[in-house]
Amino acid sequence: MAPKRIALLLAGPAFLLAACQSMWQSSSAPGRNAGVERLYILNCGEGVAGDISRWSPGVNVGKSMDFVDSCYLIKHREGWLLWDTGVADAIAAMPDGQRPADPRATHWRRPKTLAAQLQQLGVKPSDIKYVALSHSHPDHSGNLAMFPRSMLLVQKAEYDWPTTSGPRFQPGLPVTPIEGDHDVFGDGSVTLVATAGHTPGHQSLLVKLPKTGAVLLSGDAVHFKDNWDNRRVPDINFNKEQTAASMQRLADIMAKEKSQLWINHDKAQRDGQRLSPGFYE
Structure with a gap:
């Protein structure tokens, strides 16, 4: 057998092994083959918190702080997902905004x-295929009625949380009540993470x-x-113990996934971010 042919035969397995390793590394890299294409940060409100204690x-008793309210629009190859809907658009027409009681x-x-x-993004x-809410407070769900044909993804504990003034969510809206974590598109690229505490069915x-x-x-x-840095739990939260456990859960996920926390x-963090129509890939 010719020396050149022997060399090619010997190189074959090594070449295949290297190719397989390259493919594995490519497929295992975070987000490399995921279906998410873009993430937009939308301005869903600007405000001043009167007392951040x-x-x-x-x-910080009696100290005020500028707050922002962000929504996130995610383009996946299987459709659009909107995360939170912000304070109601009707507030834009109020000359002095919406003063709290x-x-x-x-x-x-x-x-x-x-x-x-x-509209600016076309x-x-x-x-919008899915609207997913972190929770039902009005600064996160204020424009939910704008999406009557979108599938609402919300924790069952949040959906069933009783009020004294009727249903928390408009009856008749398409809804998938989630119990625990949920892989939205089935490819691991967008995952609802159960983080109860602020409300009974809060999710990240x-x-x-x-x-x-x-x-x-x-x-x-x-x-x-x-x-976050000091793991402080608000008095106004539904359950303090669940809140503390959820903060630890977020920290564990960040360590495992090497993720940023948005x-x-x-406001200080958001001021350094790229807002729509800019986007993240």
């Missing part, structure tokens, strides 16, 4: 409507982007970075 008991709470304004931001409400969202990597969207599991209401 509501969220950090015994600390409790002066310690947040005075919200709406400089940009959700409808206008979607996305109609009917294009883990998104694995092809270039940016993993991003964990907090919802209200944490309200601003100082509270805190919904943290």
Whole structure:
């Protein structure tokens, strides 16, 4: 047998092994082959929290803080997902915004409507396949009625949470009540993460982007970075023990996935982020 032919035969298995290793590394890299294409950060409200000790008991008493309210639009190859809907678009028409009954709470304004931001991207409400809510508070669910044909993804504990004034969610809307974690598209790229505590059925969202990597969207599991760094639990939360456990769960996921934590209401963090029509890949 010719020396050249022997060399080719010997090189064959090594070449195949190297190719297989390359394919495995490519497929196992975070978000490399996932179906997520883009993530947009939408301005879903600007506000001033009157007394942030509501969220950090015994600390910063009487101190106000600028808050933001972000929504996130995710383009997946199987459809659009909107994470939270922000404060109601109707607030944009209020000259002085929406003043809270409790002066310690947040005075919200709406400089940009959700409808206008979607229109700027060429996305109609009917294009949204899924609307997933971190929880049912009005600064996160204020525009839910805009999406009557989208499938609502919400924790069953949140959906069933009773109120004194009727149903928490509009009857007749398509809904998938989730119990625990949920892989939205079935490919591991977008996962609802159960983080109860702020409300009975609060959830966060883990998104694995092809270039940016993993991003964990907090919802209200944490309200601003100082509270996260010091693991402070708001007095106003539904369950303090569950909140503390959920904060630890987020930390564990961040360590495992090497993910960033994007805190919904943290203005300092959001001011350094790329807002729509910019996007993350």
